Amino acid sequence: MFDTICAISTALGVGAISIIRVTGPDSIKLVNEIFKGKNLEKVESHTINYGYIINNEEIVDEVLVSIMKSPKTYTKEDLVEINCHGGINTTNKILELLLIKGARLAEPGEFTKRAFLNGRIDLIEAESIGDLINSETDKSRKLSLNGVTGNITNLINTIRQKLVSISANIEVNIDYPEYEDAVNLTNELIKPKIIDIKKDLENLLKESANGKLIKNGIDVAIVGKPNVGKSSLLNTLLEEEKAIVTNIAGTTRDIVEGKLILNGIMLNLIDTAGIRKTNNLVEQIGVNKSKKIIEKADLVILVLNYNDKISKEELDLIESLKTKNLIVYINKNDLTKKIDDKKLNCKNIVYGNTNEYANLKKLKDKITEIFNLEQIETSNMNYLSNSRQISLVKKALLSLDNCLEQIENNIEIDLLAIDIKECYDLLGEIIGNTYKDELLDEIFENFCLGK
Numbered sequence: 001m002f003d004t005i006c007a008i009s010t011a012l013g014v015g016a017i018s019i020i021r022v023t024g025p026d027s028i029k030l031v032n033e034i035f036k037g038k039n040l041e042k043v044e045s046h047t048i049n050y051g052y053i054i055n056n057e058e059i060v061d062e063v064l065v066s067i068m069k070s071p072k073t074y075t076k077e078d079l080v081e082i083n084c085h086g087g088i089n090t091t092n093k094i095l096e097l098l099l100i101k102g103a104r105l106a107e108p109g110e111f112t113k114r115a116f117l118n119g120r121i122d123l124i125e126a127e128s129i130g131d132l133i134n135s136e137t138d139k140s141r142k143l144s145l146n147g148v149t150g151n152i153t154n155l156i157n158t159i160r161q162k163l164v165s166i167s168a169n170i171e172v173n174i175d176y177p178e179y180e181d182a183v184n185l186t187n188e189l190i191k192p193k194i195i196d197i198k199k200d201l202e203n204l205l206k207e208s209a210n211g212k213l214i215k216n217g218i219d220v221a222i223v224g225k226p227n228v229g230k231s232s233l234l235n236t237l238l239e240e241e242k243a244i245v246t247n248i249a250g251t252t253r254d255i256v257e258g259k260l261i262l263n264g265i266m267l268n269l270i271d272t273a274g275i276r277k278t279n280n281l282v283e284q285i286g287v288n289k290s291k292k293i294i295e296k297a298d299l300v301i302l303v304l305n306y307n308d309k310i311s312k313e314e315l316d317l318i319e320s321l322k323t324k325n326l327i328v329y330i331n332k333n334d335l336t337k338k339i340d341d342k343k344l345n346c347k348n349i350v351y352g353n354t355n356e357y358a359n360l361k362k363l364k365d366k367i368t369e370i371f372n373l374e375q376i377e378t379s380n381m382n383y384l385s386n387s388r389q390i391s392l393v394k395k396a397l398l399s400l401d402n403c404l405e406q407i408e409n410n411i412e413i414d415l416l417a418i419d420i421k422e423c424y425d426l427l428g429e430i431i432g433n434t435y436k437d438e439l440l441d442e443i444f445e446n447f448c449l450g451k
Contacts, residue, residue: 004025006099006105007020007105008092009450012088014086014087021106022098023073023075027079027080034055034060035065036051036054046067051065055097060093060097061084061094062084063083065080065081065083075118076118105449109448109451112126122153125153128145128385130446130447131143135215137214137265139264139265140266147385155204156427163420164424170413170416191404194420198400201393207383211383211385214376215386220267220269220297221270221297222303223302233301235354262373263373264373264376265371270293294321300324301329301363302317302328305330306330306332306339307335307337310339315343318346327366327367328344328348330351331354334353388430393426399420400419406419
């Protein structure tokens with residue numbers, strides 16, 4: 001936290017401009033040593049300054065240098081951004097000069113980590129910045145912005161304030177029983193307040209299922225016997241030849257993936273190897289991979305052949321998938337019907353074929369229905385969006401359940417304060433009021449170097 005760091009903030013490659021970012025106590029001084037133009041140590045904060053980056057007397061590039069002095073910067077430290085011409089050699093050369101002058105190459109996410117540690121943003125905002133960078137859909141962008149702008153933090157703080165109010169009243173009752181203006185708290189008075197907070201957290205948890213859906217998308221496994229049209233289905237959905245299609249059974253021996261946006265939600269489509277008994281070692285590996293993909297998938301599309309009888313293997317597979325979101329897609333319905341669909345124990349059955357893209361509308365509509373995609377709120381996305389945050393809310397709810405149980409057992413109110421404080425602390429972990437260094441390392445290691 002006391003040294004000066006630098007990194008390239010734009011994607012490395014050929015482009016119009018590249019940005020090298022520098023922050024720390026010596027950032028302005030170090031950049032000034034390789035800059036020809038105004039004295040950067042004397043210019044006003046939040047100004048853009050034209051000049052050249054030089055190596056000894058040789059001009060490296062013509063640049064614009066933005067000077068931002070603490071505390072009104074991204075990191076709350078002095079921060080400099082060098083806008084140079086895009087290009088790998090030029091960008092790397094300027095970075096190299098900064099490193100020679102004494103700056104340290106930033107670790108992944110270290111700029112945002114410093115913003116958090118210096119109190120400019122909280123942990124939800126920090127995580128949301130990473131999500132915003134990686135968002136692939138318009139809805140995921142909006143979800144991330146809600147975290148960046150502090151809407152979710154405000155929601156958590158409102159709930160924590162309710163807990164503080166209860167705790168404070170309990171403390172007054174214990175420490176100052178003679179205080180006439182204090183409300184004489186009883187278990188009966190506390191119980192509706194705890195129930196109210198519990199409802200707030202339950203609603204947050206319920207809505208956060210949408211948050212994970214928007215952020216991560218839906219993992220869809222396309223499974224079935226060889227040669228039923230799984231790869232053709234993938235290709236038609238994606239409108240491109242992603243998977244190899246032949247009339248030879250077992251053509252797909254490894255997973256093939258593609259992405260499709262449906263109602264603003266990303267579908268992560270996974271075409272798996274045909275599931276059947278085989279003596280071919282390579283195909284066996286593919287079948288085993290398919291089974292693992294099925295276990296992790298949010299949705300399984302089992303492809304059957306309209307022109308073929310249902311096998312016992314397929315019926316067993318449907319039975320094994322009854323606890324998962326399952327769609328049975330009966331493909332090739334433009335051929336003669338041989339399938340006995342009355343045997344199918346599945347409520348989500350769709351008929352179609354892959355010859356025409358329009359035939360897949362019913363399949364998309366069924367996915368939309370199962371995940372209620374049309375109803376996902378887009379204007380007020382106050383959702384939690386990662387497992388860390390959601391698990392802490394679940395723990396906080398357990399604390400409230402313990403508190404309510406204590407109330408039912410008529411426990412003294414001073415003992416209730418223990419569970420109330422635990423709930424308060426767990427919610428504090430969500431926004432980063434308390435944290436472990438290992439947690440920060442895990443969160444920021446997935447950021448790019450210049451963020």
